[in-house]
Amino acid sequence: MERQSEEISRDSVNGRQLGYIIINTLIGSGVYVLPGLLAKGAGHDGWLLTLVITVIPIIYTLLICAFLKRAQMSFADAMKDMMGKAGWVARAFYALMLTVFCVVALKTMSELIGTNMLPRTPNIIIEVIIMLCVLYAASKGMKVIGRINIVLFICFICLALAFLLSIDKADFRNILPIADFEGWTNPIYAILAAMSFFVGLEVLYTFYPSVTNKTRGRNYAVIGVLASGVGFAVINFACVIVFGEYMLSDIGYSSMLLLRSSTNGLFIRLFLTLLFFNLMLIKPLINCGFAASSTILELAPPLKKKPWITLVVWGLAVVITASLLPPADELEILYLVLLVFGALYGLILPIMGLIKYRSAKKKIRASAKSGTLWAEGKK
Numbered sequence: 001m002e003r004q005s006e007e008i009s010r011d012s013v014n015g016r017q018l019g020y021i022i023i024n025t026l027i028g029s030g031v032y033v034l035p036g037l038l039a040k041g042a043g044h045d046g047w048l049l050t051l052v053i054t055v056i057p058i059i060y061t062l063l064i065c066a067f068l069k070r071a072q073m074s075f076a077d078a079m080k081d082m083m084g085k086a087g088w089v090a091r092a093f094y095a096l097m098l099t100v101f102c103v104v105a106l107k108t109m110s111e112l113i114g115t116n117m118l119p120r121t122p123n124i125i126i127e128v129i130i131m132l133c134v135l136y137a138a139s140k141g142m143k144v145i146g147r148i149n150i151v152l153f154i155c156f157i158c159l160a161l162a163f164l165l166s167i168d169k170a171d172f173r174n175i176l177p178i179a180d181f182e183g184w185t186n187p188i189y190a191i192l193a194a195m196s197f198f199v200g201l202e203v204l205y206t207f208y209p210s211v212t213n214k215t216r217g218r219n220y221a222v223i224g225v226l227a228s229g230v231g232f233a234v235i236n237f238a239c240v241i242v243f244g245e246y247m248l249s250d251i252g253y254s255s256m257l258l259l260r261s262s263t264n265g266l267f268i269r270l271f272l273t274l275l276f277f278n279l280m281l282i283k284p285l286i287n288c289g290f291a292a293s294s295t296i297l298e299l300a301p302p303l304k305k306k307p308w309i310t311l312v313v314w315g316l317a318v319v320i321t322a323s324l325l326p327p328a329d330e331l332e333i334l335y336l337v338l339l340v341f342g343a344l345y346g347l348i349l350p351i352m353g354l355i356k357y358r359s360a361k362k363k364i365r366a367s368a369k370s371g372t373l374w375a376e377g378k379k
Helices: 002-008 015-026 030-053 055-071 075-083 086-116 123-139 142-169 187-196 201-210 214-243 254-261 266-299 301-305 307-324 332-378
Strands: none
Touching: 015 142, 015 201, 015 214, 015 266, 030 055, 030 187, 030 214, 030 254, 055 075, 055 201, 055 214, 055 332, 075 086, 075 201, 075 332, 086 123, 086 201, 086 266, 086 307, 086 332, 123 142, 123 266, 123 307, 142 266, 187 332, 201 214, 201 266, 201 332, 214 254, 266 301, 266 307, 301 307
């Protein structure tokens, strides 16, 4: 009955869909550049570092889920209850940071498509087309987005199998010696680079409260984060054994080059490249775009009367901002800002919430106990 009730709710997702949402949000445009960035800082051990770093977003996930489960209310209501009027600021900052994430992702995507597939097409045209797809999906609501993520995940699994075709070009000597810490030329840079690609996990604040079975939702969310970390590690591992750390550090979009070299047929290569672009580019934008736009609608209730206008204005703002930004490889400062955002909303805010609602629970128990004792004394 509990599982059935999850499926019936119109504006909700079930636990399994939440896991797919997390995977599709995290494994996005980062797979293009992550292997090269890790090679610059951690050498051929980037895949190992990714596995270790995955522990941190798992902790974030457990804290966020524990906070929202104990609060027993939506993120918006929890912020109002915790901070009063200041809760509006916390929610506005949440929407702003997700919008910044969408801007950076859209900028990266338009440059990738423009450079590799549509060199004569202006980037802003590419950005508008991508944003129209995102706005259409976001307008359909949470339940439809949950179903979309299932389809996207199945397609991603099929695509991931294509990487196995590059195994004949592998040289496993490229990963030796394992855990060679002396070869880590810039470990801090590598750690920050690995952590930056887990940004987007904060969509849990939007999707998790709608899950009926909170324990099931938390478990699938953790599995989603773990699967994303393993996915990053496997893709990085494949790039290292094929290209080697020195060549990898000079390749901008190594995973895409790896996919292209994994097949011989022109049609198959073209099909996989198109699928790769479409999946990696649009997945995180749909989920983060929905979370950001729905939060904006909650912040200004009058806008709910015309949600389409709000969505279009938000989409235009993202496209215009992305078109005005410098090239994606010069946006390190925005990645640092997003890392701070991840720490604030993944660690500090949930801990504050857990303390708040734990003390509230104790007060309720104490008042109930004193009421019982008073009643017994009266008798």
